[in-house]
Amino acid sequence: MTAKIRKIITIVEDTVREMDRDVDPVTRKAAAIAIIENPCAGEFVEELEGLMRIGEELGDLLGRRAVNALGVSPKEIQSYGKAAVVGDAGELEHAAAILHPRLGKPLRAAVEKGAALVPSAKKMGAAGTPIDVPLGHKDAAYVRSHFDGMEVRIHDAPRGNEILVAVAVTDSGRPFPRVGGLTHEDAESNDGLR
Amino acid sequence: MTFTERKTFIALDRSTHEFGPPSEKPLLVAGICGVVSNPFAGRHVEELEPAMKELEPLGLRLARELLDAMACSPDAIEAYGKGAIVGTAGELEHGALWHAPGGYGMRQLLGDTRAIVPSTKKVGPLGATIDIPLAHVNAAYVRSHFNTMQLQVPDAPRPDELVFCLAMATGPRIHARMGGLKANDIVGKDGLR
DSSP: OOOOEEEEEEEEEEEEEETTEEEEEEEEEEEEEEEEEOTTTTSOOSOOHHHHHHHHHHHHHHHHHHHHHHTOOGGGOOEEEEEEEEOTTSOHHHHHHHHSSSSHHHHHHHHSOOOSOOOEEEEEOOTTOOEEEEEEESSBTTBGGGOEEEEEOOTTOOOTTEEEEEEEEESSOOSSOOSOSBOTTTOOOSSBOO | OOOOEEEEEEEEEEEOOOSSSOOSSOEEEEEEEEEEEOTTTTSOOSOOTHHHHHTHHHHHHHHHHHHHHHTOOGGGOOEEEEEEEEOTTSOHHHHGGGHHHHHHHHHHHHOSOOSOOOEEEEEOOTTOEEEEEEEESSOTTBGGGOEEEEEEOTTOOOTTEEEEEEEEESSSOTTOOOOSBOGGGOOOSSSOO
């Protein structure tokens, strides 16, 4: 099964100033979002293989789109996250089928390495529902400066029979990180944690 | 520096049925939001780290109040998460203050949990929603327990406030059927598997 895509949206957020101070280097986030038809809408479907395949396809498509939107090389990506909003004719598990089994591998290929878990969020929602895509360091989950989120909201999606799928990446942590903990520079990134 | 509390907001979501057959065990997902003043609002304050210690009692208390509201024992909690919304006169970094104390509060209460507490944060206006990511308390890769709790306090955060959130769940998603690592198969050493 291939994703029936209605639209793809890309958002780039550059933070250049915060509290009257220049952010240097500028912190940057990008999200790539696909609005797809939910092939399992309206009924209980036990076997969700089709959605898992769509997840694999979107991990590649959205991963590359998001990285390209930042205009950096894959290895310069520092953190990532993924999320889905299921329209009202679907089931929360449809989001799980897209996000968890197969989306991660092509996404990791798009950002190089990716030893850490890809943080995720999912929910049911109407057109215009905001979703916070959680962000975590791509190679060491405990890097404290990179815990973040990116809100995504598409005014006309998801319709009842649709699913919104989002991938977010950054080439930086938060602006002015100063609550201590493990840093990007000190992470060994071998076990995906520290 | 003081975080003055204005209110606590609790949301309980009990699901028993989702398409298909009724679930054998209802799933309880719950979240608590503590609304406090932001002592750093309106300007750049360089030194933030000491404030984390000051928030530890709040972390512990919110965790306890949430567990009380869920009316279940600490053993019944299988997934957790945390988050923060910073009012618009604050800085995203102020939300990061919750990392240590939010996790501390839940760990104190739930015992020796091994997995990282998943989190998110944002700057937002009155009534902003936040999607708290949830994952298994002992092994972050347990696929059935990846879930999310949307929280929203209608009258918070005001520009000079912070909303600190904790969320917990008593089990996997209803009709979780995505394979992957199962809760029964957790090795339980590294917090991942």
